[in-house]
Every structure is written in structure tokens, then in C-alpha cells.
Amino acid sequence: MSYPQYPSQQPYPPQQYPSQQSWPGGEPPLWAPYYGAPFPVAVKRFFKKYAAFSGRASRSEYWWWTLVAIIVGIVLNIIISSGMVASTSTYGSAPQLGPGAVVGLILVMIWGLATIVPSLALTVRRLHDSNKSGWLILLGLIPFAGAIILLVFTLMGPDPAGQRFDQPTQ
Secondary structure, three states: OOOOOOOOOOOOOOOOOOOOOOOOOOOOOOOOOOOOHHHHHHHHHHHHOOOOOOOOOOOHHHHHHHHHHHHHHHHHHHHHHHHHHHHHHOOOOOOOOOOHHHHOOOOOOOOHHHHHHHHHHHEEEEEEEOOOHHHHHHHHOOHHHHHHHHHHHOOOOHHHHHHHHOOOOO
């Protein structure tokens, strides 16, 4: 039994991503989003664009940093928890803040103060990439539903109309 030959075709339609320009050095400038950014580059760009609320950020830039923030948060919570457990002497007594927990709390405050502004800026740039206003970050202030809406917006793909937020400096 033989099967008929069909003309060759692509199995999936082409993806609708913004045009990938060939940048000198292979990496886009800081004002442009870096689609498919590798982990170390995404973290480096996060700190280089510390308080830049203009421009755009790709999904990879946003989610690599989110992974770093989650991992650091888990590590800091382990430090605080182990400090509290180590300072509790008997079963049933209220947990007390031991030296380990105090160190952990100080580290949490330092980490939070060091990353709050760039995290907000990154979220605004991520919203810009999907052609949304950065002011939508205020939806995060609405309990539960606001966080879910913001999560959906950060998961959305890039929109070519979001280029209106780019401000190339030459």
C-alpha cells in the first residue's frame, strides 16, 4: 500500500515575535528587550537597568529574575526558620527570635530594599512589552484578583505595538 505524496509544508505557523535585529556584539542594547535571554544575561540586565521604568523587557528577562527572587526568598526563609527552631528550647513554648533568625530578618530587609525598585521597574517594562501601560502594576494592590491579573499580563507574549515604549539613545 502506498500513501499519496503531499506538498511539503511547515507543521506549525510561524511565531509572531518582534523582528530580531542583528545587534553588534550579538546582544541587544539595554533599551531593547532581549528575547531568549540566557539566565546570567537576564540577571545582569536586571541590575544594569536598576530604575529604568521606560523601555521593554522580554519574558525571559522577567521570568529568569523571578526565579532568582523566589530562590533567594526560599533560602532567606530557611535561615529565619532554622534560627527560630534553634532558639526554641521546649516543646510547646512560643518560638523566639534567636541570633540566626535575627540575621535572616536583617538579610530579608537588605534584600527587599535592594530589589524593590528594580523589580517594580522590570514589571513595568514587561507590561510595556505586551503593549500595556506600566500603571497597570497598581493592579497588584487589589487583593488576590489583582495579582492574578498581573500574572496573566506578565505571561502574555510580546506585542509589536509595544515598540512605542522603546526609547533608543544614540
